Amino acid sequence: MPTPPQGREPDPPPEGAVRPPREELTQPGSPTEEAEPGPDAATGTAAPDDGYEAALREAEDRWRRALADLDNLRKRHAKELEREAAVERARTAAAFLPVIDNLELALSHAAADPGAIVEGVQAVHDQAVNVLERLGYSRHAERGVSFDPARHEVVGVVQDPDAEPNTVVQVLRPGYGEAERQLRPAAVTVAKRE
CATH class of the missing domain: 3.90.20.20 (GrpE nucleotide exchange factor, coiled-coil domain)
Structure with a gap:
């Protein structure tokens, strides 16, 4: 393909003609030739910003x-x-x-x-x-109180006519502490319901 004179744009190809790749339009030694292609030369987009x-x-x-x-x-x-x-x-x-x-x-x-x-x-x-x-671990060894599964551990159930049902009759081992800060529950015997 002939080279157009300097300063003049090449004529557009005729309708339906196959356009040559972009690199073929640039002649060796022309001012538009790059020394080295950039990282995005294949896609034809500009190089990413250094920012x-x-x-x-x-x-x-x-x-x-x-x-x-x-x-x-x-x-x-x-x-x-x-x-x-x-x-x-x-x-x-x-x-x-x-x-x-x-x-x-x-x-x-x-x-x-x-x-x-x-x-x-x-x-x-x-x-x-x-x-x-x-x-912070107070002692609990009360008798006659209602059974509380959070504070008491039942080790026995007894029939006691003098005690209300579901109350602590005897404390075999005292408990120490309250709720989440409990070292251990009291081991007790509880009066059963009749």
């Missing part, structure tokens, strides 16, 4: 930083929980130290007065119950 690539890189960088921050937060939280649990264990153990001291004192005086040992053990028992109460 999009920069924004994508920035978003990916922020995402990676957020993942790292989340991982650091998880590790810091786990260490904090471990530290808090250790502090709470130490506080609870320290609350029971006077109970142990008084038990040792009662045992050391057991030979001198056997009657006093009973009083000493009762005092230590009361002190231990008080420690549990201060920690």
